[in-house]
Amino acid sequence: MGAGVTVNLENVWIKFGDFVAVREANVNIKGGDFFSFLGPSGCGKTTILRAVSGFLDPSEGRVLIGGKDMAGIGPNKRPTALIFQNLALFPLMKIWENITFSMEVAGASAGDRRKRADELLDMIALSGQGDKFPSELSGGQKQRVAIARALCAEPDVLLLDEPLSALDLKLRQHMRTELREIQQRVGISFIYITHDQGEALTMSDSVAVMRAGIIDQIAGGHEIYDHPATPFVASFVGENNVFRGKLQSVNGNEAVIRTNRSGDLLAQITPTAVGKMKAGDDAMMFVRPEALALGEASPDSKTTISANVLNEEFEGNSYSVFLEGDGGKQIKMSLPNLGQDRESSKGSSLALHYDASTAVVMPAGELASE
């Protein structure tokens, strides 16, 4: 990996009139990192990207690229290149002209541009297609052209605004791998915007999860999945069963929560909340569907939930089992498909067991709306 350039957001606020799009964002992106902003649509992640690329100025705070304050520097002077959500390829230019547009405006000769375009076309596996127009390419090919066009400008930071959202599933998965490879080859910092947690988790070194203008958590993908900092992160990233209630007792980094309908349950306190929670607080406990397993019914256990199977769905690599606990509590469990014949357990009563280290408890808060 080459030496990338750091990007820092220092206490950035972005307001449109009375509407606060981004609230107090503090982000430090290391050079050469693949950094993702993950959040539902309208959470302000694209706004942050536009502030980094220079299309809008933060209302407060500073954007630093490579340690340099970017205030007052326009998008055409910043060492960033943006890949737009709709790609924004120039429809009236041929592919090679599109790719080398940054050289054209810098005054490079047609011969040089052609040569560079051919190199980049080789890199994105589109050799010989330079004389086509964007409308003659498929979605995935356009995608690659947009990446080549941005890389041709030799930016220190590449910004990507949901570039894969328009592609079909197979292509999207393929492009994920390809993007990661390109990033490792060129060694520059990538800032990636997405609402797809799968994309964020597979590609990124670090992920920032955003909710309504606020950054809830910045951490590696594993950390975000296993130790979500807020109920929003827990419910937005991956699937989770949520149990509401009040804390019964706290013991170091473990706590017992008296849930509203499922009795007392034991869980780990999420790292950011250790030492900040006490008995009697409103709390939420999360258990992933794949962390639940079938166990022995024992009323005294604090890691067992009893429930009736309502329905079962086959999803290829796994079965999703939908259960109903005491008081109508909806619970989802995921069982791997191991190939053997399985009898539907519909209607039967089960005891669900989990390991306390896989359940997290945290102060109650807003959930991601489905």
Added chain:
Amino acid sequence: MSPKVISRLALGAYLLIFFGYLLGPLVVMSLTAFNSSGFPSVSPWACFTFEWFDVLFKDQRILNGIKNSIIIGIGTVIVSIAIGLSAALVLTQVWPKLRTTYYTIIIAPILIPGVVLGISTIVFWDRVSRLLGPSTDALFHNGIFLTILGQSTFIASYAMLIFVARLARFDPGLTEAALDLGATHTQAFRKILLPFMRPAIASAAVLAFLASFENYNTTTFTFGNYPTLTIELAQKVRYGINPSISSLAFIIVVLTVFGALAFEAYRRNTGNKERAKEGKAAPKSGGILPGFLRGNPAAVVLVLLCFTVITAVGTAQSYSPEQCKMDVRAAKQLEIDLRIEALEEKRRLRELGKTHEGPDIFGTPEVESEDKAPSSSGAFGDVFKDLEQGD
């Protein structure tokens, strides 16, 4: 007859009437250009002739009018496109709440009568020239300058409407992408927006030129010493016209048809090529027609039209209707002689009646009918009778 046939017939009749109404006047006018009769008319048909084209091309005032119209047209195109394009661009940038108001103000000149625009143009620039002193008189009272500005006031609004429609389909992301890749605002405008606007600029230019060329009511106040074609034609009508005007109309009609066919032929040709490229319709090989004409009726008609025009111009060089004209003149002379004779006969009979000193009850029936008919049929008595017959 089944209802289907009836509705077909009705539709056919409707189309016939519709196109007759649209194109009939043009056809009649074109025909009058080839009649040697001194007044534009189709019947009575005298002789087939090209002489009115000669008259037209020797008419200095018409030629001068065409020249002025073209100069003013080009000037108007330049001014209107520049103003219209910038107005449309401002519309996309202006604060959303102001947009409706701004739009109304910008298209207002279309709603104002051309006469008002003409008068206000001369009044305004007269004031400006007084304000700036006599050295500017020559410019601000110049007919070409005033006409270009006067016409541009409303033609720019038309141009703006075309640009606004095209701009609505522009993705501002493209400009942002260009900026992001290091282009300056000027480069982004020149390399991204302008090429996108090119088709709209072309159609706005054609529209502006035509609107300027045919404008009368604004120009009539502003033309000064540079009368345009419409002004010259209007003045000609006032002093009596001859079919050279029809021949000009015919030329304009032919040019219009020519332009429309050329455009259609071009459009179809590129369309065919694209389809061939996509492999939807394999290019037809063989056949006697060259590639450009294949599957392109407009191009075929265009080529035929060219041949017709060339043949007609060639024939016109050698064709001379002198013999026919002499025949017509002789026939007319004969008719006039006959009529004079009849009149003299009538007068003689009347004088004869006077000498009898009594009601002419024995008058010949032919004479009586000739005498009575005009007095009973026309409110203007006999005044127009001689005119009609003298033609």
